[in-house]
Amino acid sequence: MNDVMPFQSPENAGESARTANLQTLALRPLALAETGLSRHFLTELMIKHLYDAGLLSSKQLMQRLALAGPVLEELIEFLRKEVMIEVHGQGFDKRELSYGLTQRGRETAIDAYARSGYLGPAPVPIQRYREVVAAQTVHHANVTAASLNSLFADVVLRDSLKQQLGPAMNSGRAIFIYGPAGTGKTYITQKLTGLFADTCLIPYAISVNEQVISLFDPLLHQPVESAEQSPSLMLDQGHDPRFVHCRRPEVITGGELGMEMLEVHFNPVTKEYQAPLQLKANNGIFIIDDMGRQRATPMEIFNRWIVPMEEKQDYLTLGAGRHFQTPFDQILVFSSNINPLDLADEAFLRRIGYKIYFGFLEPDEYGRIWQQVCAEKGINFEPQLLEFVLTQLHAKHKVGLRPCHPRDLLGMAQDRVRYLGGDAAALNIESLTWAWDSYFVRLDAEVEMSSTTLNRRNDHV
Structure with missing residues (x-):
């Protein structure tokens, strides 16, 4: 009699391997x-x-x-x-x-x-949490040129930027992305999490000397299993269900960031502790967008990160001055349209491994984005209209080519055509000129609304 191995589809085999890995990473306590x-x-x-x-x-x-x-x-x-x-x-x-x-x-x-x-x-004890975070560190993820090119296959991004972004993601060091507004910094940084196809375990809560800090956040963490599947996790097998099997976290904050969001928060009404943003970002990526426009000053924010960036550990405080140590395992990305030298001193910038500049586009790059937007919006692509925009609008007015311009200008021109009852697929020079005039602040209006003029004509305010 022959021994016959049960057939497993590639999907089932992959699921079995993943389950075994999770069990090894966080064995269920019995x-x-x-x-x-x-x-x-x-x-x-x-x-x-x-x-x-x-x-x-x-x-x-x-x-x-x-x-x-x-x-x-x-x-x-x-x-x-x-x-x-x-x-x-x-x-x-x-x-x-x-x-x-x-x-x-x-x-x-x-x-x-x-x-x-x-x-x-x-909750999961803090020491067990440290062990699991270390075992699934985001810095073991290997970003290759092939994976980066695949992620940005449909995005106009010059090779020089790809050659900086790829090694930066592998470095384990903080990244500072800077350049003029509208050059695609936010869009590109938010896509970077797509480089991580693997998953991680995130606890519902952690315990520090049996003080509980809620960590899992449904707004930031995306479970792999749905809520309907959760009863199957209650069996006496499988990984520890005090952890949620999630995609790697992607935490993004902008101008709303205050220093209190980077510390453990205690709600005196509910008597509950809530984890700070960087703790929720562990094993993933933490993006601070629009750096320099936060409620906290840039130096307050930068000084907060000096020790975590160097030691890969963070130090937090509970009530009554009790301190505890947590892992700082994340890719920290700063993004700003302000010159980094105006935000931080050289000592801090030296600690940031990669400073990547996003500048204006070349005409051919602008044209490729223009064609992509035309296809998305169902607009007939006409080379002569693109040439008009490049030479008679951008060049004439000395306005740099930014990735945001094609989508904004074509969208506004299409709005006008629809308003006039025309064919939304057919734009012309008149509609694009109108969009340009409506999009940019007029020089005469800027002069007229200057502080000096307003002071002279405050009777009309």
């Missing part, structure tokens, strides 16, 4: 001691869930706490001995027992809520 958390902490978290829901079955408790059955059984047995929970017969699904709080349990839950308002899956 005993209370393996969670890294005390029995006192977990029982308080469990009774808060029961206080919140009223009655919960074992399966529901496993899902809420992200703990395996054997761990849950230990907690239930202890709480029953302490007369904090009681069995309420069959649960809502009529197939298993459900549990509720006794009067003593309710009083304990109220006391627990007074100390911490966190109500979610069991």
